[in-house]
């Protein structure tokens with residue numbers, strides 16, 4: 001994306017609607033410029049009329065004007081800054097909302113291929129760079145630009161020859177600043193990456209804190225954490241030093257300029273081509289111009305940072321999901337809920353070599369329970385996740401009651417499907433809200449009923465605040481089996497026509513499991529259920545069993561048939577199922 005395009009988009013989508021505030025800020029910037037110039041200009045009558053001509057009335061009036069000029073400058077500057085801070089914060093909010101909404105919509109595959117830490121630093125660091133560009137750089141552009149114009153006018157009115165000498169120096173200053181700007185954007189990008197790495201590392205630390213303890217790797221992690229922090233420190237120092245490098249150069253240039261001016265103006269005064277009052281007013285204007293020149297010369301730095309942040313952020317907001325909502329398509333119309341896989345092939349984007357599903361052709365009967373068995377890594381969970389379109393197959397089609405699921409409204413498809421995942425994930429919220437998540441419009445009674453059916457009541461009763469207990473990040477305050485039961489409660493509450501159970505009861509003791517199985521039996525009655533199972537009891541109840549091996553469905557049939565005909569199943573049965 002080109003810089004101009006980024007600016008155009010930031011303006012059109014985020015800044016344009018605050019134009020009234022921005023114009024107001026420009027108005028106050030004009031006041032700043034006028035009052036600053038006035039302070040320099042007032043020295044002329046002050047010296048001429050008060051000091052040289054000893055005018056009594058102006059002795060009072062000019063100081064009063066000076067107070068007014070300074071007060072106007074101070075107040076206007078304050079108002080202009082506050083206005084732009086407000087605009088910048090509004091823009092920040094909107095960008096963050098857009099980013100979050102793009103994260104919420106993002107394809108699972110995209111999320112999996114990027115680390116949370118990166119997203120966090122995009123959301124904070126980068127968005128801040130854009131805010132700074134608006135509240136600092138652009139405000140300085142108006143304010144200092146206008147002030148410089150005002151001061152240059154005073155200078156030219158007082159003496160144009162001296163002014164010409166003074167402006168010759170401006171290009172020198174801006175050339176150094178431009179070179180600086182490029183260097184800074186590079187360092188800032190590097191710093192952004194480092195801060196992303198630090199975020200990533202912090203998240204890993206939190207996730208793995210028990211592992212660190214068990215394997216006693218505290219020292220190792222201390223060294224690693226120091227490395228991350230150190231790298232960030234190095235980059236931050238670089239940024240700051242590149243910034244202040246501008247100052248000595250500017251100071252030297254100013255010194256040279258003043259020396260030349262004093263020499264030249266001394267000559268003009270000696271030849272009576274310049275009077276003292278003009279000289280002092282000119283000098284004051286020139287000194288006051290120093291700050292705006294410096295700020296304008298380094299403005300490209302802030303803008304550069306904002307632009308490179310924009311370059312990172314806008315693509316995130318623009319990400320087009322491969323799995324589209326299909327909102328214009330027809331709703332899925334369910335009959336019995338039969339599911340067909342036709343020549344389905346699939347591999348994960350992150351590993352193209354690993355052909356996870358190779359030409360799957362199966363027919364899952366509607367309203368019946370079907371089991372999927374197979375070795376670890378054979379592709380069972382992957383196959384399941386294709387049904388609610390968490391991923392799309394690389395080729396082949398999936399049909400539910402004869403409708404290609406890629407061609408129906410995604411919302412209507414997912415509405416019909418419940419999934420109890422192998423890895424249960426929960427929100428850091430109350431037990432109640434975690435269950436209710438499955439059906440936002442559920443009544444309290446429905447939630448309690450679901451909790452009862454999934455045997456959650458047992459542990460909820462023991463919690464300090466019962467249903468209102470906060471369960472911690474991803475349910476850290478619950479046991480594995482308790483989390484699984486919450487996940488099952490969600491499925492009870494959603495009560496959809498298609499139910500996908502991925503080792504749904506694997507973490508439960510046999511007594512609890514038995515009770516849940518009974519409840520599940522009621523839940524899945526007349527529903528299409530696909531269950532990944534290791535337990536014989538589940539498999540025996542299934543209408544049909546698919547045996548998977550290395551991404552291929554090897555055999556299908558019921559338990560007795562398979563025991564007789566399928567070698568893979570026999571192996572699997574002997575090694576896995578009979579043990580359970």
Ligand SMILES: Nc1ncnc2c1ncn2[C@@H]1O[C@H](COP(=O)(O)OP(=O)(O)OP(=O)(O)O)[C@@H](O)[C@H]1O
Nearest residue numbers: 112348350351356375376377378379380381382383
């Ligand atoms: N998100 C992912 N990205 C890349 N590869 C993946 C991903 N998830 C799984 N895989 C790979 O896909 C293959 C099938 O994984 P899958 O989870 O479907 O197996 P499974 O049959 O459910 O195994 P298990 O019984 O252990 O749960 C594995 O080789 C795994 O390494």
Ligand SMILES: [Mg+2]
Nearest residue numbers: 380381382422
């Ligand atoms: Mg699995």
